[in-house]
Amino acid sequence: MNIxxxxxAAQRLEGHARRTPLLSSPFLDEIAGRRxxxxxxxxxxxxxxxYRGGRAAVSALDADLRARGVLAFSSGNHAQGVALxxxxxGVPAVIIMPADAPTLKIENxxxxxxxxxxxxxxxxxxxxxxxxxxxxxxxxxxxKPYDEPExxxxxxxxxxxxxxxxxxxxxxxxxxxxxxxxxxLTSGIALALEAEAPGLRARPCEPExxxxxxxxxxxxxxxxxDAPSGNICDAILTPSPGQITFPIMQRLCxxxxxxSEDEAMQAMALAFQxxxxxxxxGGAVALAAxxxxxxxxxxxxxxxxxxxxxxxxxxxxxxxxxxxG
Amino acid sequence: MNIxxxxxAAQRLEGHARRTPLLSSPFLDEIAGRRxxxxxxxxxxxxxxxYRGGRAAVSALDADLRARGVLAFSSGNHAQGVALxxxxxGVPAVIIMPADAPTLKIENxxxxxxxxxxxxxxxxxxxxxxxxxxxxxxxxxxxKPYDEPExxxxxxxxxxxxxxxxxxxxxxxxxxxxxxxxxxLTSGIALALEAEAPGLRARPCEPExxxxxxxxxxxxxxxxxDAPSGNICDAILTPSPGQITFPIMQRLCxxxxxxSEDEAMQAMALAFQxxxxxxxxGGAVALAAxxxxxxxxxxxxxxxxxxxxxxxxxxxxxxxxxxxG
Numbered sequence: 140m141n142i143x144x145x146x147x148a149a150q151r152l153e154g155h156a157r158r159t160p161l162l163s164s165p166f167l168d169e170i171a172g173r174r175x176x177x178x179x180x181x182x183x184x185x186x187x188x189x190y191r192g193g194r195a196a197v198s199a200l201d202a203d204l205r206a207r208g209v210l211a212f213s214s215g216n217h218a219q220g221v222a223l224x225x226x227x228x229g230v231p232a233v234i235i236m237p238a239d240a241p242t243l244k245i246e247n248x249x250x251x252x253x254x255x256x257x258x259x260x261x262x263x264x265x266x267x268x269x270x271x272x273x274x275x276x277x278x279x280x281x282x283k284p285y286d287e288p289e290x291x292x293x294x295x296x297x298x299x300x301x302x303x304x305x306x307x308x309x310x311x312x313x314x315x316x317x318x319x320x321x322x323x324l325t326s327g328i329a330l331a332l333e334a335e336a337p338g339l340r341a342r343p344c345e346p347e348x349x350x351x352x353x354x355x356x357x358x359x360x361x362x363x364x365d366a367p368s369g370n371i372c373d374a375i376l377t378p379s380p381g382q383i384t385f386p387i388m389q390r391l392c393x394x395x396x397x398x399s400e401d402e403a404m405q406a407m408a409l410a411f412q413x414x415x416x417x418x419x420x421g422g423a424v425a426l427a428a429x430x431x432x433x434x435x436x437x438x439x440x441x442x443x444x445x446x447x448x449x450x451x452x453x454x455x456x457x458x459x460x461x462x463x464g
Numbered sequence: 465m466n467i468x469x470x471x472x473a474a475q476r477l478e479g480h481a482r483r484t485p486l487l488s489s490p491f492l493d494e495i496a497g498r499r500x501x502x503x504x505x506x507x508x509x510x511x512x513x514x515y516r517g518g519r520a521a522v523s524a525l526d527a528d529l530r531a532r533g534v535l536a537f538s539s540g541n542h543a544q545g546v547a548l549x550x551x552x553x554g555v556p557a558v559i560i561m562p563a564d565a566p567t568l569k570i571e572n573x574x575x576x577x578x579x580x581x582x583x584x585x586x587x588x589x590x591x592x593x594x595x596x597x598x599x600x601x602x603x604x605x606x607x608k609p610y611d612e613p614e615x616x617x618x619x620x621x622x623x624x625x626x627x628x629x630x631x632x633x634x635x636x637x638x639x640x641x642x643x644x645x646x647x648x649l650t651s652g653i654a655l656a657l658e659a660e661a662p663g664l665r666a667r668p669c670e671p672e673x674x675x676x677x678x679x680x681x682x683x684x685x686x687x688x689x690d691a692p693s694g695n696i697c698d699a700i701l702t703p704s705p706g707q708i709t710f711p712i713m714q715r716l717c718x719x720x721x722x723x724s725e726d727e728a729m730q731a732m733a734l735a736f737q738x739x740x741x742x743x744x745x746g747g748a749v750a751l752a753a754x755x756x757x758x759x760x761x762x763x764x765x766x767x768x769x770x771x772x773x774x775x776x777x778x779x780x781x782x783x784x785x786x787x788x789g
Contacts, residue, residue, distance in 0.1 A: 160485060162507065166575065181740040182487065250491065408777065415506040415742040415773030448740030452733065452788025456781040463777025 140288045140383060142334040145295035145327065148195040152296055155227065156191050157183050159297075161304040161442075164413040170430045174440035176308060177426065178301055179416050181448030185219040185251070187374070187422070188297055188324055188446050189284075193220030195293025196282045197228055205230050210279040212266055214240040215374055216447050217284040222253035233279060235270050241451070285323030286381030294324040298331025298341075301442060305336060310440045312338035314393060316425035318446035319343030319352045320375035322384030328444075329391035339442065342393040344425040346372040346400060351379045352388065353395025361385050371400050371454065374421035374447055396428035396435060403427050407455065408462035410445060419450035465613045465708060467659040470620035470652065473520040477621055480552065481516050482508050484622075486629040486767075489738040495755045499765035501633060502751065503626055504741050506773030510544035510576070512699070512747070513622055513649055513771050514609075518545030520618025521607045522553055530555050535604040537591055539565040540699055541772050542609040547578035558604060560595050566776070610648030611706030619649040623656025623666075626767060630661060635765045637663035639718060641750035643771035644668030644677045645700035647709030653769075654716035664767065667718040669750040671697040671725060676704045677713065678720025686710050696725050696779065699746035699772055721753035721760060728752050732780065733787035735770060744775035 159182050167175045180188035197209055208231030211221040218234045225232035234248050238257040249255050258269045274281060283290060301315060315332060317325040322343065329341035343352040349370055354362040363379040370376055380388060398406075403420045406427035410418045418426065425443035429436070484507050492500045505513035522534055533556030536546040543559045550557035559573050563582040574580050583594045599606060608615060626640060640657060642650040647668065654666035668677040674695055679687040688704040695701055705713060723731075728745045731752035735743045743751065750768035754761070 157485065157487075160482065160507065162482075166572075169575075179740075182485065186740050247491075250494075411742055411777065411780070415504075415511050417736055417740040417742065452736065452784040455736070456784045456788070459777035459781045463781070 140291060140330070140387065142330055144288060144292040145299060145331050148289065148292035149296045149299055151198040152191060152194055152293065155194055156296065158300055159183060161301070161308060162414050166413045167409065167430065171441065172433050173438065175429050176305065176310065176440060176442045177414060177445060178297065178442065179414070179445045180297060181416055181418055181422055181445050185216065185223050186447055186449045187216035187220065188294055189216040189220030190223055191296050192290035192293035192323060193217065193282065194224040194227070196287060196289040197221065197224040199289040200280060204280055207278040208232060209282050210235070210270060210274050211282045211284070212270060213284060214244060216449055218244070218248045218253070219251060221282050222248050222251035226252035233273055235266050285321030286383045288383065291323050291327045291384065295327025295331045297324065297444065298328035299335060301328065302332055302335035302339065305339060305442060310442070313438050313440045313442050314436055315339050315341045316344050316396060316428050316441060316443040317341055318375055318422055318425045318444055319345055319395070320421070321377040322352055322380045322388055324444065324446060325352070325392065326384040326387035329387055333391055340393045341391060343388065343395045344428045345375065345395060345397055346370050346403060346424055347397055349376050350395060350397045351377070353397055355380050355385060356389060356392060356395055359389070372403055372421035372424060374419055374449070375424065396432050398424050398427040398431060402431050404458040405462040406430060407458040411459060412463065416445060417448040417450065417455065418445045419447050422447040465616060465655070465712065467655055469613060469617040470624060470656050473614065473617035474621045474624055476523040477516060477519055477618065480519055481621065483625055484508060486633060487739050491738045492734065492755065496766065497758050498763065500754050501630065501635065501765060501767045502739060502770060503622065503767065504739070504770045505622060506741055506743055506747055506770050510541065510548050511772055511774045512541035512545065513619055514541040514545030515548055516621050517615035517618035517648060518542065518607065519549040519552070521612060521614040522546065522549040524614040525605060529605055532603040532605070533557060534607050535560070535595060535599050536607045536609070537595060538609060539569060541774055543569070543573045543578070544576060546607050547573050547576035551577035558598055560591050568776070610646030611708045613708065616648050616652045616709065620652025620656045622649065622769070623653035624660060626653065627657055627660035627664065630664060630767060635767070638763050638765045638767050639761055640664050640666045641669050641721060641753050641766060641768040642666050643700055643747055643750045643769055644670055644720070645746070646702040647677060647705045647713055649769070649771060650677070650717065651709040651712035654712055658716055665718045666716060668713065668720045669753045670700065670720060670722055671695050671728060671749055672722055674701050675720060675722045676702070678722055680705050680710060681713060681717060681720055684714070697728055697746035697749060699744055699774070700749065721757050723749050723752040723756060727756050729783040730787040731755060732783040736784060737788065741770060742773040742775065742780065743770045744772050747772040
């Protein structure tokens with residue numbers, strides 16, 4: 140796992156992944172007490188950065204292997220990223236989703252051309268057993284959501300863009316706050332910054348109660364969350380940092396930042412009002428940290444990702460009602 | 465008023481105005497029955513394309529004149545565009561706003577450094593009388609919202625970007641649907657496309673009951689709206705096309721397209737869901753036309769602007785509640 144893989148992924152993503160802009164608002168600067176630069180991956184295809192990793196992984200496969208198809212476990216953003224990438228290559232994608240996943244997410248994944256296989260979360264069969272059976276029968280390749288070098292390389296292309304855009308914006312030294320689940324985006328960005336913008340430092344951002352990366356960085360070994368779910372930041376709830384992602388984060392990242400659910404919701408409302416962007420709760424934690432953890436950040440500028448925007452209309456309306464101007 | 469002025473404005477805006485991306489979603493393509501490419505000027509500084517015209521006009525002024533300051537009448541997007549441009553040049557901006565304008569818009573304009581002068585809409589003094597007095601006292605230059613060549617030139621830079629981005633997307637022939645109030649953006653884009661992408665044709669889009677541009681193009685002379693207000697698309701309600709903008713539109717634009725308030729609201733909900741963008745009602749009429757007036761459009765692709773995103777949280781939440789997925 141190294142910078143060359145990220146550069147190679149960037150070449151394969153050229154003309155496919157969107158180069159998202161770097162946005163700002165004087166109103167956000169005022170709240171944060173410093174310049175705030177926002178990298179809105181909610182504007183990426185499928186509404187999250189996950190398309191980068193999905194496309195990078197699918198495009199890295201040997202053509203014969205790829206032709207048999209790919210497999211992913213996901214109820215969310217990774218599903219859609221892999222589904223779109225597979226469709227672009229004209230190869231089958233099988234996505235294993237829980238039967239009780241939101242209807243809209245199941246429909247979206249199907250609409251992107253994937254075959255959705257539902258499993259009963261409460262029933263006997265584990266999703267791994269379902270996946271292993273289908274994989275063996277059809278010779279599919281599993282695309283893991285974060286602990287997979289080509290996926291990390293794809294997410295890391297976000298970091299190459301940040302490095303260049305920060306340079307153009309005149310920012311040579313700053314923390315880069317990254318919404319962190321399993322650490323694919325965080326470690327990919329960290330590797331890209333190490334090579335291209337050594338004055339920029341990645342830091343994972345997480346919701347309270349699911350701060351496994353923050354605690355792992357503090358203790359020096361992989362820590363797990365107590366609960367598997369139970370937070371509105373659903374897109375970034377993972378049990379622990381990955382075996383591949385954590386050593387990278389440990390070597391390169393600054394301390395983690397932790398925000399509350401309400402702070403994530405408030406950041407959603409501010410992204411609506413000041414940036415005209417739709418952020419999902421998990422996608423808003425880095426902006427929340429930039430705005431509401433200013434005392435834990437140094438320097439004249441801070442850069443933060445908005446990692447995705449796949450949020451239900453009802454929850455978004457609630458954020459506006461509670462925190463909208 | 466010609467393409468050279470637009471190219472000169474683009475040079476002056478370089479490094480200041482954002483180059484907004486050209487976005488798309490397979491889900492919108494399916495609704496429209498053709499490829500839909502969206503130019504999101506809601507992501508422009510101050511949340512609307514108006515910053516382009518404001519900056520172009522302020523930057524075109526003789527330095528001595530500019531130093532005395534600028535004046536604008538506006539309760540909305542033009543106010544913020546001019547205020548930010550003036551602040552960037554370090555010159556005073558006086559914005560005349562109705563005393564009953566939304567508090568948030570008054571506060572935003574003040575926060576951008578402008579001096580806001582309120583006038584009583586119901587009382588005796590006309591805003592023109594207030595403006596004339598201040599202008600004379602201080603030697604301010606009035607920046608008109610649309611019927612002003614340098615403002616049209618600034619808005620036209622949107623068209624230069626569309627021409628280049630459409631070419632990169634492989635679209636040589638298409639209608640370009642533009643949210644239309646007084647016609648500054650529509651005529652500016654039309655001039656840019658004439659020079660840079662002759663296969664692309666601008667068409668104004670308006671809300672029902674405020675279709676002055678559409679009727680003017682049909683009759684061949686400037687038509688007025690019956691009412692001055694009374695539609696949620698507040699940003700694009702103007703009495704009639706301008707004396708400068710209309711002849712340009714007449715020479716270059718295709719027929720207008722008209723949508724209902726509900727269709728604009730539905731387009732807002734779809735921009736939320738499929739593009740992760742915040743559109744204001746007036747900023748959503750072109751997307752609504754692309755999606756819901758497909759029978760009035762020809763070709764494999766259509767391009768549409770989202771002209772702004774300055775919408776109150778309550779109204780946006782209402783659009784999501786009524787039309788969200």
